[in-house]
Amino acid sequence: MKSKSIDPKSLVTAHVYGDTVEMSTSLGGIPVMQKLNKDEMINRITGKVVQIYHATSRADPKNYESLRATFKRLKRLIGANFQGGRSELWLTLTYKDSPMTDSDRLYKDFKRFIRRLRAKTDKELAYIVVIEPQASGSLHAHTLLKTLDKSRLYIANADVAKAWGQGFVNVRRLKDSDNVGAYLMAYLSDVDLNNLEGEKVSNNAPKKIIKGGRLGLYPVGMQIYRHSRKGIVQATKLTGSKAKIKQKYNLSGVTPDYYRSFDVVRRRGKTFTIESEFYSRKKAELKKALQEIKNSSKK
Structure with a gap:
């Protein structure tokens, strides 16, 4: 029976x-195709330049794959910058004139909003803003906000509404969390957050899907976050x-919190297995501490 972990000698x-350390094996070696620009790729071996296929329909499987890749990058970006706590807020910004379907307008409105908010709070603020479409096609924005000096951030709902000036707003504080990215993304997609590659899994496998159908609502080519x-x-x-x-991240001797694998079929029928592991560094420290206590009690 195959071990549910990546071989320690494998290149990852x-x-x-x-808090997360994510490791994945590759298809082996340097990728054959290299991106030249948004429309072209070059074959490293033959030097042949080929056109990149762009999805034109929401129903196109390539569109779904692109969205999955975008949400994977977003999850990592959020995880690298937000952990919850007194210096962070989550804002929801909506439009009263519905449906509002212009993403360019939303980003322009947001730039004015963030300037007003910085002036109001007199603090240096960093943000990630994410667009969410509704079934009507109307767009609204979720914003993760934090102070650069990690000082306490408080903004009254009324002040946010005045700075936004477009419709309803909601302000909430993110609790200290090991996975703020998963917490927010549960509101934005029907992606299984443990299965961003989209491989087939057992029907009994646990999933982290909160809302259904969200990916099918995103317009093709829309910039989802800034x-x-x-x-x-x-x-x-x-x-x-x-x-x-x-060893670098003090995880030696610790088993992964989550493991997955799936097969990729390349040309000429050759199959490669991709494996991924996820570790929580806080959980790893706790596991090691408990093991030390257990070992000392045996002496």
């Missing part, structure tokens, strides 16, 4: 964001053996 790509230039960092990305990366 790791993404580290917030963030401030200052105060927002990308997830750390690195490659190396699984063993060395676990």
